[in-house]
Amino acid sequence: xxxxxxxxxxxxxxxxxxxxxxxxxxxxxxxxxxxxxxxxxxxxxxxxxxxxxxxxxxxxxxxxxxxxxxxxxxxxxxxxxxxxxxxxxxxxxxxxxxxxxxxxxxxxxxxxxxxxxxxxxxxxxxxxxxxxxxxxxxxxxxxxxxxxxxxxxxxxxxxxxxxxxxxxxxxxxxxxxxxxxxxxxxxxxxxxxxxxxxxxxxxxxxxxxxxxxxxxxxxxxxxxxxxxxxxxxxxxxxxxxxxxxxxxxxxxxxxxxxxxxxxxxxxxxxxxxxxxxxxxxxxxxxxxxxxxxxxxxxxxxxxxxxxxxxxxxxxxxxxxxxxxxxxxxxxxxxxxxxxxxxxxxxxxxxxxxxxxxxxxxxxxxxxxxxxxxxxxxxxxxxxxxxxxxxxxxxxxxxxxxxxxxxxxxxxxxxxxxxxxxxxxxxxxxxxxxxxxxxxxxxxxxxxxxxxxxxxxxxxxxxxxxxxxxxxxxxxxxxxxxxxxx
Numbered sequence: 001x002x003x004x005x006x007x008x009x010x011x012x013x014x015x016x017x018x019x020x021x022x023x024x025x026x027x028x029x030x031x032x033x034x035x036x037x038x039x040x041x042x043x044x045x046x047x048x049x050x051x052x053x054x055x056x057x058x059x060x061x062x063x064x065x066x067x068x069x070x071x072x073x074x075x076x077x078x079x080x081x082x083x084x085x086x087x088x089x090x091x092x093x094x095x096x097x098x099x100x101x102x103x104x105x106x107x108x109x110x111x112x113x114x115x116x117x118x119x120x121x122x123x124x125x126x127x128x129x130x131x132x133x134x135x136x137x138x139x140x141x142x143x144x145x146x147x148x149x150x151x152x153x154x155x156x157x158x159x160x161x162x163x164x165x166x167x168x169x170x171x172x173x174x175x176x177x178x179x180x181x182x183x184x185x186x187x188x189x190x191x192x193x194x195x196x197x198x199x200x201x202x203x204x205x206x207x208x209x210x211x212x213x214x215x216x217x218x219x220x221x222x223x224x225x226x227x228x229x230x231x232x233x234x235x236x237x238x239x240x241x242x243x244x245x246x247x248x249x250x251x252x253x254x255x256x257x258x259x260x261x262x263x264x265x266x267x268x269x270x271x272x273x274x275x276x277x278x279x280x281x282x283x284x285x286x287x288x289x290x291x292x293x294x295x296x297x298x299x300x301x302x303x304x305x306x307x308x309x310x311x312x313x314x315x316x317x318x319x320x321x322x323x324x325x326x327x328x329x330x331x332x333x334x335x336x337x338x339x340x341x342x343x344x345x346x347x348x349x350x351x352x353x354x355x356x357x358x359x360x361x362x363x364x365x366x367x368x369x370x371x372x373x374x375x376x377x378x379x380x381x382x383x384x385x386x387x388x389x390x391x392x393x394x395x396x397x398x399x400x401x402x403x404x405x406x407x408x409x410x411x412x413x414x415x416x417x418x419x420x421x422x423x424x425x426x427x428x429x430x431x432x433x434x435x436x437x438x439x440x441x442x443x444x445x446x447x448x449x450x451x452x453x454x455x456x457x458x459x460x461x462x463x464x465x466x467x468x469x470x471x472x473x474x475x476x477x478x479x480x481x482x483x484x485x
Contacts, residue, residue, distance in 0.1 A: 028055040028377040031292035035343050035380050038296040040398050043341035045315060049291035050322055057377045059413045061434035068414070071405040072441055075361055078403065081143070081429055081440040082150045086135040088431045088438060090214065090419050092167035096189045097424030098142050099150065100167050101431065101438065103135040106211045107163040107179050136161040138176060140192065141438070148427065148440055157185070157194040166215030168224060175224060177213035180206035182226060182251070201256055204228060205245050216271040224251040225280060229267035233288050235311040239325045246310050248282065248302055262302035264335060266310040270351030270368070270420070274301065275452040276393025283348040283368060284338070286314060292376040297348045298338035299368065309335035340395040345373035346381030350420035354449055359426035361446030365389045367402060367428060369417040382407040384417050384430055392455060403430060403441060
């Protein structure tokens with residue numbers, strides 16, 4: 001055999017071996033435990049399986065046929081509140097019953113991780129129906145005759161909007177979050193247009209891997225919470241680009257001063273005030289590429305100053321060894337454990353608590369839209385679920401289905417539930433951003449939900465001095481802090 005033939009044969013063998021290695025590395029790593037085990041107040045956390053190539057389980061949205069609806073839980077009925085919208089995401093009901101929706105998508109931006117990551121991300125976004133240009137519209141939907149379907153539709157605003165998402169309103173002021181700023185407009189209830197120049201009241205970190213910027217007003221209307229997701233999965237683009245990201249900010253409206261409210265939240269999304277405790281709660285999308293069973297997305301309270309560990313730590317004390325940036329000292333000592341796991345890779349977005357007057361007949365708790373996974377096999381999410389809360393305002397049990405059958409099979413989905421809001425009749429509105437529909441869900445025979453009483457008690461007296469000598473904690477035979485914490 002000639003030397004040339006030997007070289008060609010060797011190259012062919014190397015090519016085949018390389019192809020086999022790439023094929024093996026890109027095989028999806030299937031889940032080893034049921035999704036339900038990654039939910040609840042005590043989720044199973046398996047051993048991490050770091051991946052060079054992510055497990056990919058993207059499904060193609062095919063839409064709903066005329067007359068088709070998601071499957072509702074027993075006793076609930078569902079109808080189309082509005083359709084033929086263009087990528088509806090965040091919905092917000094005004095005090096007069098008008099419903100606002102942002103028609104939006106991601107801005108043009110690189111995805112952290114380099115050219116290969118961007119190439120793969122572009123393919124995945126396209127297949128998942130998330131690659132359409134952003135419509136950049138704020139639309140009003142009005143159900144004036146009360147039949148459960150919006151017969152009026154008005155484009156309130158297009159100018160000045162850039163991948164808008166979060167919406168809030170109070171005292172004649174309308175707040176809209178672009179991907180890079182919070183705008184404030186004058187807007188009177190009932191108007192069919194938002195006119196006049198906006199006031200930019202805050203700059204925000206632009207775009208990044210997570211571009212939605214969601215808003216929530218405090219009960220007294222003086223503080224605006226702003227959720228900002230990370231620019232990367234685990235800080236692989238460097239921590240400099242993560243400044244003021246993976247966090248919830250608080251903007252004090254009387255003087256527009258701002259402070260960091262909560263941190264270490266990879267991608268906080270839906271926010272709501274817990275009606276039992278008055279605390280801020282949020283849904284959070286956790287990190288990727290640790291296998292199909294890790295890490296569960298979650299919902300949790302966010303006390304002022306709380307840190308949930310991203311990117312170094314997840315679920316309180318589990319260190320992510322992949323993170324190259326130096327970990328802050330003592331982070332595992334103060335990183336908080338989330339209150340409730342919603343399932344691995346379910347992409348939890350919209351969140352509302354049961355409200356006075358709701359017509360769902362499911363008791364007190366929280367409703368969550370799980371947008372659906374792209375990196376789990378089998379797929380997870382693609383539904384709306386309910387989590388019961390006890391009288392003290394704590395989540396209990398496992399998620400219960402509210403709307404299902406968005407997912408057709410492991411290749412196709414009819415839609416992806418995104419955001420939630422109550423309409424003026426007490427029905428639950430659900431935006432479906434790939435099917436371009438807003439669904440309306442209710443239990444026709446259910447009594448109106450009662451008002452929730454805020455828990456109150458006597459405040460503990462302030463501690464004026466340390467009790468004992470703190471140095472004794474380091475003496476031989478002292479009780480370890482882990483035994484008493």
